[in-house]
Amino acid sequence: MQFLENLFGLIGDLTWGFALIPFLVVIGLFFTIVTGFAQIRFFKRMFRVLSSKNQTEDQKAISAREALLLSVGGRVGGGNIAGVAVAISLGGPGAVFWMWAIALVGMCTSLIECSLAQLYKRSTGDGAYRGGPARTIIHGLGEDFRWLAVLYAICLIASFAIGFNAFQGNTVAGAVQESLGIDRLWSGVFLAILTGAIVYGGIHRIAKTADVIVPIMAVGYILLALLAILVNITELPRVIYMIVANAFGFEELVGGGMGVAIQQGLQRGLFSNEAGLGSAPNVAATARVRHPISQGITQSFSVFIDTIIICSCTAFIILLGDVYQPGSEDVDGIVLTQQSLASHLGGWTSYFLTAALLLFAFSSIIYNYYLGENALTFMSRNSAWVHGLRWFVIAIVFLGATAPNAAAVFFFSDPLMGVLAVVNLLALLMLFPTALRILKDFKTQLSEGVARPVLNPDDYTDLDIDRTAWTGKLPDDD
8 A cells, every 4th residue: 555655746846746747837828828718808709608598409318508607516516615725724825826827728628629629529329428538539530549548547536536536525424523413424315315316317417416515515605705705895995905016026925935835726726727738638538519718718617617616715704704724734624615605704604614515515526426327338338347447436426525534545645636637738739720610710710700609510520520420400599
């Protein structure tokens, strides 16, 4: 076991601890500049996905909005509540600024990776689609790169479907036990049953579930944060100044100053919004849309919701209160957020936060499961493997919830996520010319007065795309 821990520790050092975060930042900046700041250019267009018109009449298909909410449900989790608190404690208020910065850059990376996943998606024959980096590599780069796609798929299953689901179960059970006094066993049973009921409904039930619980959890948390901000509205300018001043070293509140603020902000932001890590494209590919770029724009919006909106809510809750003490490194992120919220609005908010955390974590569990299922179907078409994965994930969620130290067993999750991120970024660089090609097509149609650009597969006969995935009745909006 010690050998394995050392091995995965080395992998983690070579990815997250050495070059991955700068790599993500540089690539994001490169994509942003070359695409002409696409995430800014199409910002107003992102909100169109929220319209009720943006739904497909085919009940078997996943709409753009459902894919958006499923990805938001996966991106938004404990990191938005606990992770932001830890970033502020270790990096100071300036970490929030650098979280915002990496989110703006990550929005473009997400646009590119999700557009490519859409372009190379495959029809399952029942009105649904599958796609993601593994299939993008195979159909975009060719069979010579199958080994790279398989490596990606293995890392995705191990890190998200298995490791991170154990962490999510552990987080929920711990929070429920702390605030409500309910034993971990009962939380584990409840989560396992609920997980089984959803995952056995397939991607359609997963998407429909996300379509309901994600707006509830996100809007509820945002409203609570806005209430805390309104109560302290006169302090808001001071907090904003403190964030900017600390970000650039004008006001050092923690040891390490600006350098630590940048490190914590970038790291927590990337962990939260997952832009460039190759996870969200698996969900983006399920949507039925008119043009691949449409879903890329939608998933760019998902990054904005996760970091610019939800993470900012947590940051203002903490920084507008008097619980946070600069320089205190011995911190429990959940506790800091709970205590800060209680200082604004009262002790009842700890129960609300527990409920929000439950919804955040559960939406992440079903999202993580789907990522694993999608990767598994890439490697094998045998349905028995999928059933096996479902039962295994249910067991993992139960184990993670009931055993306080069970999550420590899954120490391989972060290092393997680092590996799949490297694989995904390499593929994105090699396929970036193709992404620019479909982006140019999208912008050309807009300039010609086409309100809702449509991909014409006849224009891409040189690419290995599934023509059946781009025919049939289209949704009313993009």
